[in-house]
Amino acid sequence: MWQQIEESLRDSMGRVFTKIATLLPGILAFVLVLLIFLVIAWLAAMLARMVLNAVKFDERTNAGANTLTEWAPRQTPTILVTRIVFWSFVMIGVLVGVSTFEAASAESGISAYVFSYLPRVIGAVVLLFLGTVIGRFLSRSVLISAVNLNLQYARLLATGVRWLVFVLTAAMVLDHLAIGGEIVDLAFGILFGGIVLALALAVGLGSRDLVSRSLEKEANRPIEIPVEEKLHHF
Amino acid sequence: MPKSDLEEETLSETQYAGPVDLLIGIAGAVNAGELQQQVQQLQGYQGSHVVIAYPGATEMEAPVQAESPFRLMPYSLPAADRSLLPWAIASTAQRTICAMAVEMGAKVCLSLHSDLATLDTRHLELFLQAIAEKGCDLVLPVYPSRKFEGLLNHSILAPLTRALYGQRVRFPLAPDFGCSAQMAARLSDSSPHHAAADGALLWPSIQAALSNYQVCQLSLDLQHAPQTEGLELSAILSSLVGSAFSEMETSAAYWQRIRASHPTATFGDIGRQWNDGEPVDTKPLIDSFLLGSRNLQEVWSLVLPPVTLLELKKMSRVDPASFRMPDEVWVRIVYDFALAYRLRTMNRGHLMGALAPLYLGWVASYAGEVAGLSPMGAEQRLEQLAKAYEENKPYLVSRWRWPDRFNP
Numbered sequence: 001m002w003q004q005i006e007e008s009l010r011d012s013m014g015r016v017f018t019k020i021a022t023l024l025p026g027i028l029a030f031v032l033v034l035l036i037f038l039v040i041a042w043l044a045a046m047l048a049r050m051v052l053n054a055v056k057f058d059e060r061t062n063a064g065a066n067t068l069t070e071w072a073p074r075q076t077p078t079i080l081v082t083r084i085v086f087w088s089f090v091m092i093g094v095l096v097g098v099s100t101f102e103a104a105s106a107e108s109g110i111s112a113y114v115f116s117y118l119p120r121v122i123g124a125v126v127l128l129f130l131g132t133v134i135g136r137f138l139s140r141s142v143l144i145s146a147v148n149l150n151l152q153y154a155r156l157l158a159t160g161v162r163w164l165v166f167v168l169t170a171a172m173v174l175d176h177l178a179i180g181g182e183i184v185d186l187a188f189g190i191l192f193g194g195i196v197l198a199l200a201l202a203v204g205l206g207s208r209d210l211v212s213r214s215l216e217k218e219a220n221r222p223i224e225i226p227v228e229e230k231l232h233h234f
Numbered sequence: 235m236p237k238s239d240l241e242e243e244t245l246s247e248t249q250y251a252g253p254v255d256l257l258i259g260i261a262g263a264v265n266a267g268e269l270q271q272q273v274q275q276l277q278g279y280q281g282s283h284v285v286i287a288y289p290g291a292t293e294m295e296a297p298v299q300a301e302s303p304f305r306l307m308p309y310s311l312p313a314a315d316r317s318l319l320p321w322a323i324a325s326t327a328q329r330t331i332c333a334m335a336v337e338m339g340a341k342v343c344l345s346l347h348s349d350l351a352t353l354d355t356r357h358l359e360l361f362l363q364a365i366a367e368k369g370c371d372l373v374l375p376v377y378p379s380r381k382f383e384g385l386l387n388h389s390i391l392a393p394l395t396r397a398l399y400g401q402r403v404r405f406p407l408a409p410d411f412g413c414s415a416q417m418a419a420r421l422s423d424s425s426p427h428h429a430a431a432d433g434a435l436l437w438p439s440i441q442a443a444l445s446n447y448q449v450c451q452l453s454l455d456l457q458h459a460p461q462t463e464g465l466e467l468s469a470i471l472s473s474l475v476g477s478a479f480s481e482m483e484t485s486a487a488y489w490q491r492i493r494a495s496h497p498t499a500t501f502g503d504i505g506r507q508w509n510d511g512e513p514v515d516t517k518p519l520i521d522s523f524l525l526g527s528r529n530l531q532e533v534w535s536l537v538l539p540p541v542t543l544l545e546l547k548k549m550s551r552v553d554p555a556s557f558r559m560p561d562e563v564w565v566r567i568v569y570d571f572a573l574a575y576r577l578r579t580m581n582r583g584h585l586m587g588a589l590a591p592l593y594l595g596w597v598a599s600y601a602g603e604v605a606g607l608s609p610m611g612a613e614q615r616l617e618q619l620a621k622a623y624e625e626n627k628p629y630l631v632s633r634w635r636w637p638d639r640f641n642p
Contacts, residue, residue, distance in 0.1 A: 145587065
């Protein structure tokens with residue numbers, strides 16, 4: 001019996017090693033292709049930056065009415081284009097690498113699966129980018145408006161808006177990538193519904209007395225004579 | 235001559251106006267009865283061939299005798315956004331009035347505030363004297379000074395115009411002005427048709443500086459009602475300061491060459507000094523500044539250099555009673571915001587919103603400083619600020635030319 005166990009262990013070890021030996025050239029080929037494309041991507045990004053700087057791309061694009069910098073201040077159009085070029089080459093490298101891996105390891109169907117998934121990944125990246133930019137923009141709008149309205153909790157309000165947009169974006173991205181399935185929808189629905197319900201309860205129950213007091217005060221308040229403003233800006 | 239931007243109805247009205255010596259345009263909606271009454275009181279006026287243009291669709295009945303030199307004429311304004319602020323609407327009207335003056339071949343053009351306070355014989359003669367006899371191309375009024383009025387004008391618009399364009403004018407964006415025929419042509423040329431819809435303001439003093447025309451000032455003993463009542467400060471800043479920054483962008487090649495300012499000839503009565511009564515409470519202003527300082531550091535750090543941020547931090551820690559914003563800090567803040575406006579470092583609405591707490595900080599500092607001073611003392615304090623703008627101009631020029639390299 002011991003001999004049988006020994007044989008089966010040896011067989012399974014052999015199968016694993018054989019499998020690794022079969023996959024190894026493919027993995028090496030994948031890594032090599034990725035490295036080559038990383039170098040190409042870096043060179044292409046550098047070239048793109050040089051060309052864009054030479055043609056004063058930032059100045060030309062900034063002449064328009066609504067530019068990228070207005071939405072995302074730390075991103076210049078040149079940086080954005082350079083990054084797009086870099087990551088496009090990296091993405092091509094991954095795809096070529098996957099095809100090479102498939103060819104070298106005789107594992108069929110991998111590249112077909114990756115290629116069919118690619119549009120979802122691109123869509124998710126676009127969603128993520130837009131969500132981040134919109135989140136920051138709205139957060140800054142709320143922060144500045146709240147400060148100018150003299151609201152003491154301006155930062156809290158701005159952070160809340162930013163995270164609301166970020167969470168919404170994350171849920172959309174996961175849904176787009178078909179990761180998590182129904183759980184993401186469900187979790188997001190519960191989270192959002194919970195926040196709204198909590199706010200409704202807070203206002204409805206917690207502030208009931210406050211609301212009634214302020215309504216009474218409003219009804220009984222004498223007509224105010226407007227005070228003349230002493231400061232005039234223009 | 236470029237194709238006129240006037241509405242068709244107005245254009246046809248101007249063609250039947252005959253010879254015109256003086257065009258008086260009312261830059262804003264006006265009550266017909268009040269206008270007729272005011273015109274009847276102008277009978278002491280000695281000139282001839284005067285057209286008084288007012289915005290409206292219908293022609294008023296002749297208010298005066300047949301031999302009267304005055305003729306009332308309606309004009310229509312280009313369609314503009316209803317949400318525009320009062321001075322933006324007035325600018326649209328001023329552009330139209332200048333274009334009408336060009337079409338009519340008027341020798342002198344006056345654009346007056348719609349409250350008609352300036353429409354009397356004495357003021358008309360003063361304006362005409364300055365243009366026809368003294369040879370001024372543009373006559374801007376100087377209104378009586380009050381310590382706590384026109385603060386945005388005194389803190390940014392006037393000293394910025396002085397430092398950039400070399401013209402010491404008290405009210406560069408005045409609601410009344412008079413101009414010669416060539417100045418009217420220049421103002422009408424500088425007004426693209428889309429500017430009206432965009433709410434872009436007309437800056438006669440800047441246009442005069444760009445054309446090297448002679449600018450004069452006329453002291454007037456009258457005041458118009460403040461135009462900012464009930465408006466949000468960030469909206470006011472966006473419209474007025476944003477427009478001044480836009481002008482900076484378009485005229486950068488000119489103002490970078492100007493080294494110093496020169497006094498502007500001033501005629502008329504010496505401006506009466508109006509007393510302002512008790513001092514204002516600066517606590518709410520300082521509180522707004524401190525709230526901004528606590529929350530907007532991240533936004534300000536995109537616009538202001540580290541030295542200025544450090545100064546602002548120090549200011550936020552001092553006792554409110556001794557709260558002061560040094561002139562140099564305020565001037566550099568304005569210059570840095572102008573640069574950020576040009577570079578579009580962030581959304582321009584956000585940028586002007588972020589300027590509001592800083593401006594209130596300056597107002598608090600100024601109000602604290604001039605509280606015990608006479609109106610003349612406050613004038614001297616503003617003169618000191620204007621000099622600070624001029625002294626710090628090299629800083630602006632350096633940052634404007636090399637925004638990335640020169641960042642102290």
